[in-house]
Amino acid sequence: MAARVVHHKRHGAATRVVAPDAPPRLPMRGKALSDVEFQKTVPTVWWEPQLEYRWDAGAAISRFLTGLKEGKIYGVRCRQCGRTVTPPRAFCELDFKPMDEWVELADTGTINTFSICYITWDMKPLRKPQIPAVVEIDGTVPRVGFLHLIGGVSGTSIAAVRRQVQVGMPVRAVWKPRDRRQGAITDIISFEPLKAKRRRT
Amino acid sequence: MVGAGMSLFVRRALETGKELSYYAAAQALESAGVKRKDIEAVIMATAPDAFDGVHMKGDWLLDGAGGVRKPYMRAYVGGGSGVFSIISGWTLVASGLFDLVLVVGEEKMSSCQPHPQGAFITIFDHIIERPLGPNLLWIFSLEQNRYMSTYGIRNDDIALVSVKNKRNALAHPAAQVAASVTVKEVLASEVVAWPVHRLMVSPVSDGAAAIVLASEQVARRLTDKPVWVQGVGWSLDTSYWGNRDLAYPRYVEKAARMAYEMAGVTEPQKEIHVAEPYDPFAYKELHHLEGLLLSEKGKAPEDLAQGRFERSGPLPSCPSGGLMGVGNPIAAAGVMKLCELFWQLRKEAGARQVPGNPERGVAQAWGDLMQIGTVAVLGTH
Amino acid sequence: MAHRPEAARTWYGTMPVQFRYTPGAAGLRFFQTLKQKGILAATRCEECHRTYLPPRLYCEECFADLDGTWVEVPPRGRVHTFTLVHVDRDGRRLREPEIAAFVRIDGTDGGLVTRLVNLRPADVRIEMQVEAVLLPPRRRRATLDDIVGFAPPGALPARRRRQKI
Numbered sequence: 001m002a003a004r005v006v007h008h009k010r011h012g013a014a015t016r017v018v019a020p021d022a023p024p025r026l027p028m029r030g031k032a033l034s035d036v037e038f039q040k041t042v043p044t045v046w047w048e049p050q051l052e053y054r055w056d057a058g059a060a061i062s063r064f065l066t067g068l069k070e071g072k073i074y075g076v077r078c079r080q081c082g083r084t085v086t087p088p089r090a091f092c093e094l095d096f097k098p099m100d101e102w103v104e105l106a107d108t109g110t111i112n113t114f115s116i117c118y119i120t121w122d123m124k125p126l127r128k129p130q131i132p133a134v135v136e137i138d139g140t141v142p143r144v145g146f147l148h149l150i151g152g153v154s155g156t157s158i159a160a161v162r163r164q165v166q167v168g169m170p171v172r173a174v175w176k177p178r179d180r181r182q183g184a185i186t187d188i189i190s191f192e193p194l195k196a197k198r199r200r201t
Numbered sequence: 202m203v204g205a206g207m208s209l210f211v212r213r214a215l216e217t218g219k220e221l222s223y224y225a226a227a228q229a230l231e232s233a234g235v236k237r238k239d240i241e242a243v244i245m246a247t248a249p250d251a252f253d254g255v256h257m258k259g260d261w262l263l264d265g266a267g268g269v270r271k272p273y274m275r276a277y278v279g280g281g282s283g284v285f286s287i288i289s290g291w292t293l294v295a296s297g298l299f300d301l302v303l304v305v306g307e308e309k310m311s312s313c314q315p316h317p318q319g320a321f322i323t324i325f326d327h328i329i330e331r332p333l334g335p336n337l338l339w340i341f342s343l344e345q346n347r348y349m350s351t352y353g354i355r356n357d358d359i360a361l362v363s364v365k366n367k368r369n370a371l372a373h374p375a376a377q378v379a380a381s382v383t384v385k386e387v388l389a390s391e392v393v394a395w396p397v398h399r400l401m402v403s404p405v406s407d408g409a410a411a412i413v414l415a416s417e418q419v420a421r422r423l424t425d426k427p428v429w430v431q432g433v434g435w436s437l438d439t440s441y442w443g444n445r446d447l448a449y450p451r452y453v454e455k456a457a458r459m460a461y462e463m464a465g466v467t468e469p470q471k472e473i474h475v476a477e478p479y480d481p482f483a484y485k486e487l488h489h490l491e492g493l494l495l496s497e498k499g500k501a502p503e504d505l506a507q508g509r510f511e512r513s514g515p516l517p518s519c520p521s522g523g524l525m526g527v528g529n530p531i532a533a534a535g536v537m538k539l540c541e542l543f544w545q546l547r548k549e550a551g552a553r554q555v556p557g558n559p560e561r562g563v564a565q566a567w568g569d570l571m572q573i574g575t576v577a578v579l580g581t582h
Numbered sequence: 583m584a585h586r587p588e589a590a591r592t593w594y595g596t597m598p599v600q601f602r603y604t605p606g607a608a609g610l611r612f613f614q615t616l617k618q619k620g621i622l623a624a625t626r627c628e629e630c631h632r633t634y635l636p637p638r639l640y641c642e643e644c645f646a647d648l649d650g651t652w653v654e655v656p657p658r659g660r661v662h663t664f665t666l667v668h669v670d671r672d673g674r675r676l677r678e679p680e681i682a683a684f685v686r687i688d689g690t691d692g693g694l695v696t697r698l699v700n701l702r703p704a705d706v707r708i709e710m711q712v713e714a715v716l717l718p719p720r721r722r723r724a725t726l727d728d729i730v731g732f733a734p735p736g737a738l739p740a741r742r743r744r745q746k747i
Contacts, residue, residue, distance in 0.1 A: 026231055028375045029224045030209030030216060030408065031607060038213050038311070043613050043724035044602050047254070051597040055327045062591040064329070085444060087329055093439060113350065113447060115342035116395035121318045121335070122598075129395075132339045134347075134443045144444040147330050147339075158395050167350040183591070185329040216639075217606035223640045230645065237645040254601035264642040312601050319599040328593045 060088040063102070069183040071175055075103045075140055084141045105139035107173040109191065112136045112143075114150055116161050128156050135171060135191050151190025170194045202287075202428040202579065203420050204233025204413035205540035210377040210528030213311035214407040218253050219265030221409040222307045225533070226267045229303065229411035234423055240413075241299040243268035246276040246286035246306040248531040248568070251320030254312040266305040266411075276532075280481065280568020281435070282306065283410075283535010284575035287564075288433040290414045291577075295430075300416040306536030307409040317405055324570055338402075340571055342394035344447045345484040349396060351448035352499030354487075356396050360387035361505050362483035363400050363525055369512060370522020372552035375537075377528035378404050387483075401483035406528035410536035412543065426547045431561070432466070432578035434459025440570045453492025453565060453574035460563070461494075464578040469494045473578075474559035475545050476516060477538035479566045480523040489565055490518060492574065517555040520545060535566035535575070542579050605724075607649070608639040613724040615654060620716050624690045626651045635692035657714035657729070659687040666703050679703065685712055685732050699731035711735060 033042060057065060060076065064087060067074040076099040077084040078092035084103050091098050114133035118126050131150040136143040151174060153164045171191035181187040206228025208214075208221045216224070222245075230237060245266050250258045259275030266273075276282055276289040283306050290304040310317045321337045348354065361384060370379035382400060390400040420427040436455035438445055445451075457469070466472045478489035487501035495516060496504045504510060510518035521527055521541035524534050542562040544550040561580035567573060605613055608625060615623040625648035626633045627641035633653060634641075641648055664683035669675055681703055686693040698706060699715055712732040722728040 026206065026228045028207060028209050028228070030211050030214050030221065030375075032209070032211035033213045033215050033604070037215075038602065038604070042215065042604060042610065043617075044604055045725060046600070046602050048600045051599065053327070053595050053597070054592045055595065057328050057591040057593060061328055065591060085441075087326075087441065087443075089441075112443075113343045113347035115339055115346055115397075117336055117339060117342065117393070118391075118395075119336065119338070119393050121322050121337065122315050123318070130334065130336075132333070132335065132343060134343055134447070144441075146443040147325075147333065147335070149333055158392060161395075167346065184332055186332045213604070215604050215607055215610060217604065217609065220606050220608070220639050223645075227640065227645055227647070237643075251597065251599055254599070254603065264638070265640070267645055269642045312603055314600040314602050320597065323597055327595050331595060 058090065060090040064088045065183040067104075068185065068187040069181045071107075071178065071181070073105045073107050073137055073173070075105045075137070077101045077103050082141065084139065085144050086137050086140055087146050103139065105137050107175075108194070109135040109137040109145055109171055110143070111150070111165065111167055111169045111171055112145060113167055114165055116158055129161065131161060131165060133191065148185070148188060149190045150192070152192030164193060202412050202430070202539070202543050203415045203423045204229045204231075204235070205411070205543040206230075206232055207375055207410035207533070207537055207540055208408050209375045210406045210408035210530055210533070210537075212377060212404065212406065214309065216407075218255070218258065218262055218307050218309040218409075221309065221407060222262050222265035222305050225307070225409035225411040226265070226303060226305050229413050230267070233413040235301065235413065237267045240267060240271065240301055240303045242272040242274070242293050242302045244274050244276055244286055244290045244293070244302065244304045246282040246289075246304070246532040246536060248277065248279055248282050248308055249320055252313050252317055252531070253309045262307055266307070267303055278569050278573050278575065280479065280531055281535070281566045281573040281575040282532035282568065283538065284564050284566035284577050285435060286532065286536055287412065287414070287430065287539055287577050288435060288575060291430045291433055294414050294416050300419045302414045303411065304414060304536065305409060305411040306532040308530035308533050309407045310405045310530060311407050336394065338394040338397060340442070341482045341485075342397045344488070345396055345482065347447040348484060348488055354499070354502045356388060356398075357384055358502035358506060359401065359484045359487065360384040360398070361502075362480065362486045363387045365505070365511065366480060366486070366519050366523040366525035368526070369520055369553065370526025373522045373527050375408070376522055376526055377406055379522060379526050397482065403481045403524035403529035406530040406534075408528060408530035408533045410533045410540050412536065412539050428543050428546045428579050429582065430577060431580045432460035432462070432464030434461075434463070434576045436574055437569060438572040440572055442571060445572070449498060450488055450492035450567070450574060452572055453489055453567065453576070454494065456574035456576040457493045457563070457565070460576040460578045464561075464580070466561070466578060469563075470516070473516065473561055473563050474557070475520060475542065475555050475562040476518045477521060477523070477541055477562065477564045478518060479535065479538075480519055480525050481529055481567075483525060485567070486519060486523065489567065493563060493565055493576070512553065512555055520550065520553050520555050531568070535564070538564045538566070539577065539579070546579060546581050606639070608637045611652065612637050616728050617719075617722040617724040619654070620657070620719065621654050622657050622687060624653050624655060624692070626653050633690040633692070635687050635690035636694070653689075655687060655689040657687070657716070658712065658735070659685045659693060661698070661706065661708055661710050661712055662686045662693060663708060664698060664706050681706060683732065694729070696729060697731040698733065700733035700737040
């Protein structure tokens, strides 16, 4: 049972009006524009706002970034709930009190989840996929982590990547050389799967 | 609820957000048999200003939403706004402050170029996430993979959601992306961010939807089939999404429990007869059905495969066609789900009508920094 | 948590958005009328005795659909208020100050934000009569820029000089 579609001519632009076969039995209105109409033939106004920001990192993330520059991943601990978490924050959001200590965590962890992404944010194709992941950092309690990228993977197909990357897999941070670190999340280039130890037979 | 209405959902509308709001609001008023002058307050649910490209867009939409010179409030919790709309409207009526409230949801995403992702991208932490060059899709694909890995779910199971909802939407007059597709076609569609395929993603849309809420006395005067708001609930989880269990939407469960308790629902799987969970991505409907306690953890895909959630099944889910079939003008999509339950519970959904005698339904939305659950339980009693 | 505050750090970035705004169903007719006829289209609510300019698809008061009640008026009216603008949006000094004004359009209940041209700031009076100076028809693009500005009647130059927009 299809809805009844009626085309009305309104001042040069046809308005599509669809009357449903069920209550409210009132026309549902809206004029869909084609790509060409939207970009060219219908008069539109184009604006490119200059939206530039300078975000304060805050006390906690500033220290986290300093740690990254030193080649360290920091977390923070709340003695009340007993959590050790990263990314660091100045206060425990559960107990609503300042965090008690800074903790140097390992730069290893496990993959909580990952994806294989073939397009950019503005929908352009990527030949070599990005492999984002949530990496649980060793030393956190309970195990928590943050977003980063998986590296050290060869091949570009889904099958190839999935052979090398799995949920639960241990990984290690690969750092930029000390003199190239800036105090940024990208001081870690990526996390790579830990190679299995060689067995001596 | 005593009235409902909506505009068409389209990829890019000629109409401004105000005009889309007007289409929905005017239709809701007409279906309720009331005029703008009878409305005592207006709620406008609309998500980021950056989509429409109008600063303070909630206030800008005012006249199209019937709010001129009335108490007017914006409900804004990202994607959760569509159901937060009725929660906000309900509080205005249940508090005794107003007897007749108009609730409108609107979104015009086409204005944002080259793609609304440009606005969405700021959902990532500017300092420790954006430098990695993220794509909004990552949030969903990472969550879907965790969900699949935790419970051993296959992508075929998830593709069934696209099939069901796009097919259900064929009977929805406002639908933007209704289609007849198979699991095979869904899995053959381009992988955008594995495990997400293109046909598992809801579209960018323009549209509006609206409902009218009335206090008990007024509702009974206006209609002999009011749909009652029996319970509302909402909850937000930590915005540190790497610190959250991505396999299960705990925040939806919290919100659902709050709403179920208010509604006196103790066995949701039996007492909920029709569901409209939020489905911006195919896997999310399953994720949310579990959070709504309508399936056991990890079992929603199996339940779906067995036909439980078909329109003709024991617990129809997204009989409207959902976001995957009707479209996703963010806040309006949630209100569309409320409209659907309104029509379903009054047995007025025409070709989309679920069989039997549905007396209670649940609508749910999700969003913000991907950590809010908003839930409303609606019923005939 | 006792620790020495780190050197304050800030992070630079942008929000990479651009916008394309559609004129709307009512707006489309307004701009097409401006382009094709050089006059202003408005919508009228008979119930509320209101003529909307810029035109609206609906009456904001009684919520009636106004799509069937269009009227057209000449582009003239009175200066409701004005101001002299000395700096641009980025705070840079303008070579010559611009006169920004809100002009109420005769025969309607609305008006347009615009600039006043062909007169000196000292000559501006609230309530003075002005009319639109339009681009030549073939240069109009159905946008608000088709109106160069508003000027006192008779203040139009005898030969059209190129207006810097």
